[in-house]
Amino acid sequence: LPNDHQQPISIEADKAFFDQKQGTASYSGNVMVKQGSIVIEAQQLTIQTNPETGEFKALNAQGSPSKFSQQMDQAGNTMHANGDSLDYDVTTGQLEIHNNGYLQRGEDEISADYIHYLLEEGTFKAENRGSGRVNMTLQPSLTDQID
Amino acid sequence: CGFQLRGQTQVPPQLQSLTLLLGTGSQDFDRDLRIALAQAGIRIVDSQPSAELHQLKVNPLELDDTVMARASDNDITQVERRIKATYFIRDEEGKALWGPRTVSISIMLNNQDAEQSLRSAYNAEQMQRASHQLADELVYDLNYATF
Amino acid sequence: NEWDWVPKESLSETQQATLSQYCRGAYVDNWQVMEGNNTHLLADMIYRDEQGTLYMDGAATLRQPLSQLDADSIKGVPGEYYQAQGDVSLRAQGQLIRSDNAYISSKDGNQTAQFDQAKFLSHSSRIRGEAGEISRTRDGLIFIKEGFYTTCEPGENSWQLYGSSIELNPDSGFGTAKHVQIRIHDVPVFYFPWLRFPLDTRRQSGFLFPSFGISAKRLTLTAPYYLNLAPEYDATITPNLALPIAASDAEDKDKIGQGLDIELRHLSRYGETRYEQSTFYDEGGDEATLRKFTTDQHLTESFAVGAYLEDNPTDNRVPELNNTSIQEEDNYERRGYARYNLGNFSSNVQVRRFQTPDPLEDKPLEWLPRINASYRYANTQYSYQPDVEFTDFYEPDKEGQDGERAVLNQDFNARFGNEWGEVTAGMLHQYRDYQLHDYDLNQDRRASVNHLSYYLDTSVVFERRFNGSWRQTLEPQVSYLYAPYKEQSDIPDFDANEMEMTYAQAFSHRRFSGNDRIGDSEQIALGLESRIYDDNNVNRWTLQGGQVFYLDDRKVGTTGQTGDVVDDSARSAFLTTASYNGDDFTLANHFNYDFDENRVDLAQSALKYTPDSGLVFNLSFSYLHDDNEDEMTKQSSFGTIIPINDNWHFFHQQSYDWIDREQTAQVEGFGYENCCIKTSFSYQRWRDDDGLFDEGVFVQFILRSLSGVGRTNSDIDTIADDYWNQGKVGY
16 A cells, blocks of 8 residues: 555564664564565565664565565555565665565566566566566456467 | 198188178178178177177278270270278277278179160179179188187 | 478377378477466566556567467557567467567457568468468468468478468368469469368368360360358359360361359258259350259168259250260260168169260160069078069160060079088079060060079089198089070060170070070080189189080070071180289289180280389270171270379370271370379370360369369370379379
């Protein structure tokens, strides 16, 4: 949802470690992050906050896989993404998925080595980084047959 | 020079009674075949083939004419006709146990430019004799069926 | 290998079996059906922009349930359009289109794909083509603009069909083309404004492609059109055109003009009905027509009715160009019949009339009607064979005699024997009763004859094995026949005919075919028959030799009074036959030598040699002695087809009449055949129905799956027709 990043963040994890000076926090073991409709699950999470304002800037999640989901509209359609490593830049609203990337957004489903997804515009770029072509699936309703 | 009286020739037990599937296209030949089978003591059963009742299937007769002579007005006057019958012995699933076996006979048809009634009577007589002999040869061939 | 082309050697056994000997490979369609109805996009890079346009670069694939589009890059909005660039290929079941770029749009639900500078292939019908532009609708309809198509294998261009616009419709199984040009090895040989042709064998019948013939004075052109009116109705309509090339003079045989052939076929549950008509208008506007109607309906398992009607409405004028099965005859038959068969009982009734347009020709006897019934009974010992026939003969020329004839023939015999010997004693009863009308004397009268013949057939069979498991039989046969003389002078000869004396005739019990003469004969026939069976028990050789010894003179002939001796010879000629039945060699040989007159009475032999190498060697010779020399027959014919190499064949035929000392038929020709074309060029010279000689050059070529072209010689069947084999592969 558009105002997600103004929402409070709650993070659960087995272990946590803070570095106030750097403004970074890292968590490990069954990490669960919630911010508005965003939910992130991972084994390893590091969060970047603005040391002065304490505002949440970006995060990196590692897992096999690590998961990211966000509700896209009032109708309850949610997008899901997972991959070995996720970089979520809150300020620019961009999500980068590295290795075994998977993104499901409404009708589209994409799996690729690397996916770069812009949350607001809903645009993405997926690339084959050596382990196979990008594979995207469209539901029949959206496309018309061209057989 | 080694000739002695012909020894016992007997139709194999499996062929003592048969059911017929005649697709020869010639009613005369079908009848001559039924008569030849009856004369050889083979019982014709009018039912579906079964484990104990094999089927004698005969394909359409093949006629191959060779023009032997033509009158000065190009009308055909003499023809050599080779008639071939191909048969199978089949089990209840239609698998060929014996065959394809082909018997053939050649006849000379002369005065083919005679008046219509003369010619059809002559051809009818020659074809009846040929059909009769071909049926006998087919039944004789059954003596040598091996299963 | 852009054409999914797999050479023969690397095809599977079953695939190879479907190939003709002239095809060097096959198109293998490895199209897999995909479950579900999602669309899958694959590429090295996929990028979607704000407007929702997808960009796919690097081995881009757009896979849909019924088709797959591959290209270097594909751009598009799902559901609206796709634009593919670089090494584009669209695959579907049995179809492949390749091009540099393609545009697929989904206007109002109906999707078409447009390809520029494209190549196209349909695997099953082996059709490939190229064009400036190819478009394809969702259900597989293909439009080719300014392109060509062929069924020749890649790299082979025996023929191409160029068209400004070609439409191939896999559902109807037909293609149509406009401004058609046929090129043989890139040489344009044929132009036609419009053309309809079959795409698969499902609907192909008759000539569907314009055919032409050239002779010194004229060009002939036929353009068949195939109509499938309903599943059980179809028709072929063939306009014919004969155009002058050079000034033709009166005694020219080839007429100029135009005509039409029509063939209608109806298939019902009971059987087929067919109507054929050929009409031709010559320069003077005179019509010449031949037509034929045939139907054969099996109403029940045992009962069938039918009709066979030929007609020449334009009194003795016959069409100049005629591709139908009704050709010029002396007598055109009109016959209606009904048949009833049950078990070993068979019967039929038929009415048979004739139209004889030429007043000089003798009008044949007509049957108004003929009814016959026959039954067969046999067990291991007895055989009984009654035949009954009633015919009401009518003589249209109203001269001589006609009338009603009732016939009863009964053959009864008993067989005694075991595995090596057999004796058959039998009796043949022949009864005739006539109600005659004599036109010359204009009086009616009756006649009848009742006749009994007795026969005794005996045979003993010896056998031996030789060279491994071959088997030879030796079967002496002795037959005694006693058929007393019965006065038959007052009986006309409607259908009696004396049959030539051969080995088989020697052991038969009737001297005359037909029912108007009962041959008198007391004779003993001696014969020896030997059959040779190979190790698979197939009868290869059959040799027979024998002679008939007459104990009395014969006094019944087909002409003149019976009672005068017609034949007083004490023995027949020595009668022999030799026949061989091989897989690629067959021989049938009859040879009778008359020791009393020291001359050959009859010598007929027909030999066919067709080894696997593709060589064909036919030889036939027929000599029948007759005291009156112009009744004698002495003719020979030799025909051969010689494969020159894998594709070229040479064929030749020579038929010679030794009595008239002239060549009755001569054919020189050669043919080329490969996977997609069969051609035949032949020069033929033959003795035609007016005793004069006709000659012509016959050019034929068939573009596989397009249909046949060319003129056949409908006057005479020759080795050229064996080679042509209706355009099918091989011969």
